[in-house]
Amino acid sequence: MDESTARGMRYLLGLAGASGGPWICTRLGIAPEGPVGPEVKDGNSVAWAVRTVPQVRVWMLQQDDSEANRMLCRMGLLSAGVTEDVRSGLLFGPGRQEAVPAGPTQRSELPVTSGLIRRLRKAEGRGALADARAAAEELRRADWPLVAAAHREHPYPGYARWALAEQVDCPAELRAEFGTHPKFEHRLRQAGLTGALVDCLTTSTARDALRVLGLGRVAFRARLAESEDILRPLVERELGGNEAAWAVLAELLPSFAGTLSELITTAAAIASPGPEPAPERRPVAEPMEVPLPVSPAPVEHTVRRRPVPPAPVEPSFWKVLTSFLRRITGSPTAAAPAPERRQAVRTPVVRRPVIELGEIAADPEGWEDRLRRAAAHPGEGGDDIRAVHQALTVARLDQLRRCRRVALRLVVWLPPKQRASFLVRVSVERQRFWIALFAKLPR
Numbered sequence: 001m002d003e004s005t006a007r008g009m010r011y012l013l014g015l016a017g018a019s020g021g022p023w024i025c026t027r028l029g030i031a032p033e034g035p036v037g038p039e040v041k042d043g044n045s046v047a048w049a050v051r052t053v054p055q056v057r058v059w060m061l062q063q064d065d066s067e068a069n070r071m072l073c074r075m076g077l078l079s080a081g082v083t084e085d086v087r088s089g090l091l092f093g094p095g096r097q098e099a100v101p102a103g104p105t106q107r108s109e110l111p112v113t114s115g116l117i118r119r120l121r122k123a124e125g126r127g128a129l130a131d132a133r134a135a136a137e138e139l140r141r142a143d144w145p146l147v148a149a150a151h152r153e154h155p156y157p158g159y160a161r162w163a164l165a166e167q168v169d170c171p172a173e174l175r176a177e178f179g180t181h182p183k184f185e186h187r188l189r190q191a192g193l194t195g196a197l198v199d200c201l202t203t204s205t206a207r208d209a210l211r212v213l214g215l216g217r218v219a220f221r222a223r224l225a226e227s228e229d230i231l232r233p234l235v236e237r238e239l240g241g242n243e244a245a246w247a248v249l250a251e252l253l254p255s256f257a258g259t260l261s262e263l264i265t266t267a268a269a270i271a272s273p274g275p276e277p278a279p280e281r282r283p284v285a286e287p288m289e290v291p292l293p294v295s296p297a298p299v300e301h302t303v304r305r306r307p308v309p310p311a312p313v314e315p316s317f318w319k320v321l322t323s324f325l326r327r328i329t330g331s332p333t334a335a336a337p338a339p340e341r342r343q344a345v346r347t348p349v350v351r352r353p354v355i356e357l358g359e360i361a362a363d364p365e366g367w368e369d370r371l372r373r374a375a376a377h378p379g380e381g382g383d384d385i386r387a388v389h390q391a392l393t394v395a396r397l398d399q400l401r402r403c404r405r406v407a408l409r410l411v412v413w414l415p416p417k418q419r420a421s422f423l424v425r426v427s428v429e430r431q432r433f434w435i436a437l438f439a440k441l442p443r
Helices: 003-019 021-028 043-052 055-062 066-074 080-087 113-121 128-136 141-153 158-165 172-178 182-190 197-203 206-219 221-238 243-255 260-270 317-329 357-362 364-376 382-394 397-402 404-411 416-421 428-438
Strands: none
Touching (some): 003 021, 003 221, 003 243, 021 243, 043 206, 066 080, 080 141, 113 128, 113 141, 113 158, 128 158, 141 172, 158 172, 158 182, 197 206, 197 221, 197 260, 206 221, 206 243, 206 260, 221 260, 260 416, 260 428, 357 364, 357 382, 357 404, 364 382, 364 404, 382 404, 397 404, 397 428
16 A cells, blocks of 8 residues: 555544544554655645645645745745745734744845736736736735725726736735626636635545645644534444445545545445345245156176287387396396376366356346345355456446446445456546446445
8 A cells, every 4th residue: 555545544544533443554554653644845745735726825825834835935836926925924824913934034126016017907918818927926915005006096907807816915805806707706716716625525536635635734724624524424424443444445545536525435335235135935845755766777798708919019219228228238227217207287277158248137137146146155156246247347338337227236246345346447437437336335
């Protein structure tokens, strides 16, 4: 298990509470004590988190943590104006007054506000958005009152308003004056200025969501309360202390294409024992055995046959050589014994017939009875389980969609390990099919 998967498992096991515990970590081969996400010192992980969830940059900046702010400045994740404000000791968290500098004070010569306002007003036509963004990124906190007054006197063009609204330190009153259209809200969401951490649970993959949540434990802990309040009851209800469900989740996590909530529910559905096999019905009275008539013994004709003499055997090369050496040396043991003839060891190959999904779909009741008997007697019916598992594995996606109901009836009787194999190393579309199918399993 790689380190990223182990950290994600530690995070989820921490939400499970007393039902999870270190004993599940021990059974899965994970150290109970360890980090649950990337470290703030790891610049590549922080940059990846900002690219995946742009809101991470704002959340980290609002914590006013000197180490985190230093990392944001060093990785170039902040604009030039915000970087200068951070280095000067300005705060960005709500309700904070004390200065928390991120590093040595370094003042650079940024353009004056009047020149930036002229550049913003010229942002019209093709390619103007890039020019407007370049001008807006050089604004500092002290420049925003002049920028807002210039906008109220004469409104900026559309691209300039777009670029100004995307800035982290843009005042909320000025951003509201720029527009409230749904497209405008979408642009702000893409820039990472709106949205909550809960949205990460429904938009990002399970692996990415766990990495962002793990980073939040050390970088923006105040934002985790809402998302953990949603995840904690889900983990306790679906996984709890079920060791098989945790093992399935650890196997699916590295390549799972669904969301974190889908991963938890899918792992619980795969590890569910399924319906109990119905007991075999035996007749009340055993049928009476009727003895078969004994046929008379066949008559043997005893004919005296003439013995056939054996055919003469030609002496082999070794026998001729042995007799020749004996005559020369006069010793009966002068010749070496002939080497033994070696025979190749042949392993018998068991040829099982390959059954396609279409053949199984033609007789779903019969195959369901076979799998039911195999579930009742684990020592028997292994070939039937392998045949169904192979047919579902090699079937094309369009065949699976056509035979969705048959697959749902049969996959109930498969062991959890074979159910989980349908989601490992397959395409995203195929994973989506099996995620939706496993959600319908009876539990």
